[in-house]
Every structure is written in C-alpha cells, then in structure tokens.
Amino acid sequence: MVQKSVQWFMIVLGAFIYSLGLNGFLVANHLAEGGFVGVSLLLLYKLHIQVGVSFFILNIPLLIVAWRLFGHEFVLKTAVGVIGVSVFTEATRHLQVPTHDPLLAALYAGVITGIGLGLIFRTGGTTGGSDIIARILRHYRGLGMGKTLFAIDFIVILLVMVIIGKEVAMYSLVALFVSSRVIDFVIEGASSGRAVMIVSDKHEEIAAEIHKQLDRGTTLLQARGGYTGTARQVIYCVVSREEVMRVQRIISEVDPTAFVTVNPVHEVLGEGFTYDGEPSSVARRRRKLFS
Incomplete structure (x- = not known):
C-alpha cells in the first residue's frame, strides 16, 4: 500500500x-x-x-x-x-x-x-x-x-x-x-555502470590488477575462438562509469594487444554498487526497482 x-x-x-x-x-x-x-x-x-x-x-x-x-x-x-x-x-x-x-x-x-x-x-x-x-x-x-x-x-x-x-x-x-x-x-x-569484456592471453594478470587497483570482482568465462578454435579465457567485469578509464589503462599496461568491449549497463545490483551488508536492503532495492 x-x-x-x-x-x-x-x-x-x-x-x-x-x-x-x-x-x-x-x-x-x-x-x-x-x-x-x-x-x-x-x-x-x-x-x-x-x-x-x-x-x-x-x-x-x-x-x-x-x-x-x-x-x-x-x-x-x-x-x-x-x-x-x-x-x-x-x-x-x-x-x-x-x-x-x-x-x-x-x-x-x-x-x-x-x-x-x-x-x-x-x-x-x-x-x-x-x-x-x-x-x-x-x-x-x-x-x-x-x-x-x-x-x-x-x-x-x-x-x-x-x-x-x-x-x-x-x-x-x-x-x-x-x-x-x-x-x-x-x-x-546512479547505479548504472559499464560492462567490460576482455579477451587476452594475460587474463590472470589483468584480473589481478583490476582486483588490486579497483577493488572490483571479475568473472572468467570459458570461450573458444570461432576462427581458430583455440580455447580462451574472457574477463567479464562491471565497473562504474568513472572507472572505465582506469580499466583501460590497466589493460594497456599489461597487454596492449587485448581485445576489449565496453557496454552500458542500465542497472547494477549487488556488492560494490547497492549492497550495504544487509541482505534485506538488497531485497528492498529489488522490490523498488521492479515493482
């Protein structure tokens, strides 16, 4: 009500x-x-x-x-x-x-x-x-x-x-x-952000620097090259708009040849964006957004 x-x-x-x-x-x-x-x-x-x-x-x-x-x-x-x-x-x-x-x-x-x-x-x-x-x-x-x-x-x-x-x-x-x-x-x-996908042979080093410098989590996705058939690791990471340049700088320093895409994300929920340590607050946030 x-x-x-x-x-x-x-x-x-x-x-x-x-x-x-x-x-x-x-x-x-x-x-x-x-x-x-x-x-x-x-x-x-x-x-x-x-x-x-x-x-x-x-x-x-x-x-x-x-x-x-x-x-x-x-x-x-x-x-x-x-x-x-x-x-x-x-x-x-x-x-x-x-x-x-x-x-x-x-x-x-x-x-x-x-x-x-x-x-x-x-x-x-x-x-x-x-x-x-x-x-x-x-x-x-x-x-x-x-x-x-x-x-x-x-x-x-x-x-x-x-x-x-x-x-x-x-x-x-x-x-x-x-x-x-x-x-x-x-x-x-203010919860919108950017989703970054990174294809690189140095995925472990890039992910480690993102963890260290930005305190952001990353996800490693199993992928396979469509042309070569080679197995690859793809880094998926969501950051704020202000942090995009810092991610690009990290990638440039570790592997300038990495393939990178950056896409807008209209809503970001969870730790690092809306989660404040109280599980109930996340539920309230979800109800507010989708009611």
Whole structure:
C-alpha cells in the first residue's frame, strides 16, 4: 500500500516539475516540444488555446482506446499523468522566466522537463499522447515504439519549423535532446555502470590488477575462438562509469594487444554498487526497482 502511494505521489510530483519547465522556459521563451505537448504549444501560440486545456482534450479519445486495449492500471497511471500535467500547466502558467538567450532557455527546459518525465516514467506512468499512439500501433501493426515516438516528434518539430521558424525548431530540438538524456539518468539512477569484456592471453594478470587497483570482482568465462578454435579465457567485469578509464589503462599496461568491449549497463545490483551488508536492503532495492 505504501509503495503504491509513493508511485502516485511520484507521478504527481513529476507532472508538477514538468509543468514548471514547460511554462517557466518553453512557453516563456516561445519554444516548442515534441509529441502532444508540442501540438498544444502550437495551438497556444497560434490560436491562444491554453496548453492544459488542449492537452487534456487531445488525450481523452486515446485514454478511452487505451482502456479497452491495455487495461485499467496503465490507463489510471497515464490518466493521473495527463490530468497532473494539464492542471499544473494551468496553475503555473504565470511562473515564467524569460531570457535573452534561447539556448540557455532550451537547456534549462530540457533539464527540468527531463526530471519531471523521468519521475513519471520511473513509476511506470506516462503523460499519454504519443506514448499511447505508439502502444496502439505496436498492438495492431507490430511497429516498434521507439520508431513511432521518434516519427511523431519529428513531425511535430517539422510543423514547428514551418509554422514558427527554423531557429525555434532547432532550439526545441536541443531541449528535447537534453530532456531525453536527463530522463535516462533519472530512470537509471546512479547505479548504472559499464560492462567490460576482455579477451587476452594475460587474463590472470589483468584480473589481478583490476582486483588490486579497483577493488572490483571479475568473472572468467570459458570461450573458444570461432576462427581458430583455440580455447580462451574472457574477463567479464562491471565497473562504474568513472572507472572505465582506469580499466583501460590497466589493460594497456599489461597487454596492449587485448581485445576489449565496453557496454552500458542500465542497472547494477549487488556488492560494490547497492549492497550495504544487509541482505534485506538488497531485497528492498529489488522490490523498488521492479515493482
């Protein structure tokens, strides 16, 4: 029950923060957005229809369709996000921070709206609009959600370029990009890291140096060369983003000819990252992430 209450609170808080970024920097500096919010901003600039009103009306038919297709839990969380954004956008529309530098406005808008959306997405909620359309098209046509969302944003930004101007469209793209990066950071949190795989004849020496210098564990995987058929040992190690350069330096010193791949890891649980010595804390962390 407490966990559910926290989820609803996070959606409402995220909607409030998002609305601050929307009104405070996008509307105040005549910038735009992607998706349905971008359409609502165009209606505001050209027809003087308030963003909260048009955004809510545009989402009503989509929420009805989503209720029939995806069930009540998804729609309830989405409805709370939509209503929250609509209400808070109206409540904060006078809290604007005009600036003479549109790039600075785009950066501020991207950070603040990204934090708000990140909090909403982290709980499994959405702000409706493009997300519902993407889910519907995936349901009926099998289209990937990422491609659909990108296409919708692209169309809206193209409309912004035609209706308002190229400069506004470009600054709006900057805000969108910054917002997407901040959303990733909020969702992934500080527990994201990098997975390093190392193929080397000197795997024991490299692993020993990683243990010694970074105090990180490693795993030795049995592998076989696809071309030569030679048995090899592959080192697998997960480190923080800040430690990647130190691992690369160790490899360079021990075996400059080693084959190395580095991949992003969006969640890292366990000793060295989230484990604090109490088994119950790990369980709480897992419940928090996957509930």
